Amino acid sequence: MPAEPYLLRLGTRLSAGLESLSAETRARHRDFVLSRQNGDGGFSGREGGSDLYYTGFAVRTLAVLKLLAADDCERIAGYIKSAGQSQVTVIDLVSWLYCALVVQGFSGIDVLSQVDAQWPDRLAEILESFRTRDGGYAKTHEGAAGSTYHSFLVALCYELIGRPMPHPARLLQFVFDRQRDDGGFVEIAPMKRSGTNPTAAAAAILNMHGALDSELRDDIAAFLREVYSSEGGFQANTRIPCADGLSTFTAILTVQDLGLAGLFDTARAREFVDGLEFPGGGFRGALWDQAADVEYTFYALGTLGLLGTNDRTP
Numbered sequence: 001m002p003a004e005p006y007l008l009r010l011g012t013r014l015s016a017g018l019e020s021l022s023a024e025t026r027a028r029h030r031d032f033v034l035s036r037q038n039g040d041g042g043f044s045g046r047e048g049g050s051d052l053y054y055t056g057f058a059v060r061t062l063a064v065l066k067l068l069a070a071d072d073c074e075r076i077a078g079y080i081k082s083a084g085q086s087q088v089t090v091i092d093l094v095s096w097l098y099c100a101l102v103v104q105g106f107s108g109i110d111v112l113s114q115v116d117a118q119w120p121d122r123l124a125e126i127l128e129s130f131r132t133r134d135g136g137y138a139k140t141h142e143g144a145a146g147s148t149y150h151s152f153l154v155a156l157c158y159e160l161i162g163r164p165m166p167h168p169a170r171l172l173q174f175v176f177d178r179q180r181d182d183g184g185f186v187e188i189a190p191m192k193r194s195g196t197n198p199t200a201a202a203a204a205i206l207n208m209h210g211a212l213d214s215e216l217r218d219d220i221a222a223f224l225r226e227v228y229s230s231e232g233g234f235q236a237n238t239r240i241p242c243a244d245g246l247s248t249f250t251a252i253l254t255v256q257d258l259g260l261a262g263l264f265d266t267a268r269a270r271e272f273v274d275g276l277e278f279p280g281g282g283f284r285g286a287l288w289d290q291a292a293d294v295e296y297t298f299y300a301l302g303t304l305g306l307l308g309t310n311d312r313t314p
Contacts, residue, residue: 017308032281056095
């Protein structure tokens with residue numbers, strides 16, 4: 001029997017780490033997320049209008065809080081069905097598919113029943129249409145060069161549809177070519193300075209394919225030490241002077257998945273995330289940020305979930 005896809009396993013893992021959250025805190029953040037829902041069932045970012053990307057983060061947040069209700073699923077399912085033909089980027093595809101699977105898991109509503117029986121094969125063909133000559137995958141069909149992050153999303157999508165990725169060796173070589181002397185990885189080939197998020201994406205791809213050795217683990221650990229901030233979180237790269245919620249989540253996830261030890265202080269990381277929370281619900285992206293949104297609310301709660309798994313004894 002094939003293993004459960006990583007993205008779904010991660011959701012279960014974060015939920016377990018959030019078990020200590022009070023009912024009042026859960027309700028507060030649920031109310032914030034639902035305040036961003038529109039009449040068509042989709043969710044907005046900061047600019048308004050339903051969007052598959054933000055809908056995906058809203059669904060993930062409600063799911064890890066274990067507060068995704070049947071009524072929520074019905075409304076979200078309506079939006080997913082209407083957005084079924086609007087996936088123009090890799091992110092759209094992953095968001096659409098993930099939302100459909102989570103809604104089905106929580107409510108039994110089978111959004112994919114509206115699609116023909118060959119949809120996994122057709123989706124695999126669409127994914128390959130994003131492949132670039134360097135072996136990676138681009139964000140859109142117009143992309144000429146592969147993106148480390150979007151290549152990771154494609155790998156996740158193949159897992160979700162239960163299909164092997166074609167020519168995985170090409171993808172692994174693409175990832176290896178994105179490593180830089182600081183031990184981290186870059187998003188696209190011309191870049192010289194590694195970033196936390198592409199490093200996390202690269203590490204995840206290599207780990208999924210059993211291509212991480214001790215030397216690579218040491219390289220990644222060395223880079224993450226360089227982007228660990230005095231604030232208790234992680235920076236996007238060494239030139240960014242402050243930590244942010246996204247980089248903190250992906251860095252800590254990488255630390256845990258790769259079994260790296262001694263890279264950050266759990267208590268200080270929790271303090272950093274707590275400082276991003278708004279009293280009325282939701283989280284901002286960084287201490288300088290002035291507003292909450294559903295994406296950063298997921299990353300903050302996700303980080304707390306990861307930290308919660310650190311507190312649990314086997």
